[in-house]
Amino acid sequence: MTTATAAEANLMRGRFITLEGLEGVGKTSNLETIVSHLQDHGIDPLVTREPGGTEIGEALRKVVLGSGHQMSAMTELMVIAAARLEHVNTVIEPALAAGRWVVSDRYLDASLAYQGGGRELGAEQVLSLHQYIGVTLQPDLTLLLDMSVEAGLERMHTRGEPDRIEQESLAFFERARAAYLAQAQAEPLRMTVINAAYPLIAVQVAVKDRLDDGLQEWLGDRPAIGVAPMGSIESNVELGECHGRST
Ligand code: T5A
Numbered sequence: 001m002t003t004a005t006a007a008e009a010n011l012m013r014g015r016f017i018t019l020e021g022l023e024g025v026g027k028t029s030n031l032e033t034i035v036s037h038l039q040d041h042g043i044d045p046l047v048t049r050e051p052g053g054t055e056i057g058e059a060l061r062k063v064v065l066g067s068g069h070q071m072s073a074m075t076e077l078m079v080i081a082a083a084r085l086e087h088v089n090t091v092i093e094p095a096l097a098a099g100r101w102v103v104s105d106r107y108l109d110a111s112l113a114y115q116g117g118g119r120e121l122g123a124e125q126v127l128s129l130h131q132y133i134g135v136t137l138q139p140d141l142t143l144l145l146d147m148s149v150e151a152g153l154e155r156m157h158t159r160g161e162p163d164r165i166e167q168e169s170l171a172f173f174e175r176a177r178a179a180y181l182a183q184a185q186a187e188p189l190r191m192t193v194i195n196a197a198y199p200l201i202a203v204q205v206a207v208k209d210r211l212d213d214g215l216q217e218w219l220g221d222r223p224a225i226g227v228a229p230m231g232s233i234e235s236n237v238e239l240g241e242c243h244g245r246s247t
Helices: 003-012 027-040 055-065 073-097 108-118 123-133 149-155 170-186 200-219
Strands: 016-021 046-049 102-105 141-146 191-195
Touching: 016 027, 016 108, 027 102, 027 141, 027 200, 046 073, 055 073, 073 102, 073 108, 073 123, 108 123, 108 170, 123 170, 141 170, 141 200, 149 170, 170 191, 191 200
Parallel strands: 016 102, 016 141, 046 102, 141 191
Antiparallel strands: none
């Protein structure tokens, strides 16, 4: 491919936006904000989630989050990575290549946080497994909603039965939070930390502000290329179901 055609292909490519954070930080409400803000700019993104986003991925999600069974940290990582491999190869990459924007509720940073930090496998092990299986796709933008672990878990109290990971200790979530923040510090251009302790409206304003910076950078005065017509959101998961309690 010549330099000119590579540049053209990059221009045609959709953008990949991910939303991250510990339990209860408000990913669901802010996912809706991201989608509606993109739609206001004429971009109709594909909305998806991890673990999940494919038939196999959703089945593996049940394995990972279902309580009542044990698994080692490495088994957990490998199951999540298998779901991600399928998700990237059959959903995310084809959409991006076709010019579609993709918004994912969690992606690889979640493995760095929960398995690398929480389960203490370390970032290197998480990254080398992904490298080995060929999952090297990086988001164009990651919004990390951050707040204290206790406050996030407090928001979850009205929910039903906690899943297998939600049953983990405070120390586990503190390690996961530290790993998320370390990742954001290492990649400040890709990852933006947003204080999720503020009232929802303020968090949504911060999310839209950061998206606007990205839109300006990616599109300038051009309209987005390859966008679907405004209207219904084609989604791998219903927005309302993204965070449904059924795993
Ligand atoms: N996992 C995932 C891994 O271990 N490794 C991986 O690689 C991946 C991809 C997935 C689980 O899998 C693990 C991590 C997770 O444990 P999930 O489906 O992403 O789980 O679900 P959770 O993180 O558990 O998401 P939740 O739906 O539980 O939390 P949210 O979406 O962050 O929180 P949300 O929006 O539902 O809000 C919770 C409550 O707070 C209120 C909301 O109204 C709601 O009642 N709220 C606010 N209140 C006041 N002020 C604000 N700013 C508020 N924002 C929201």
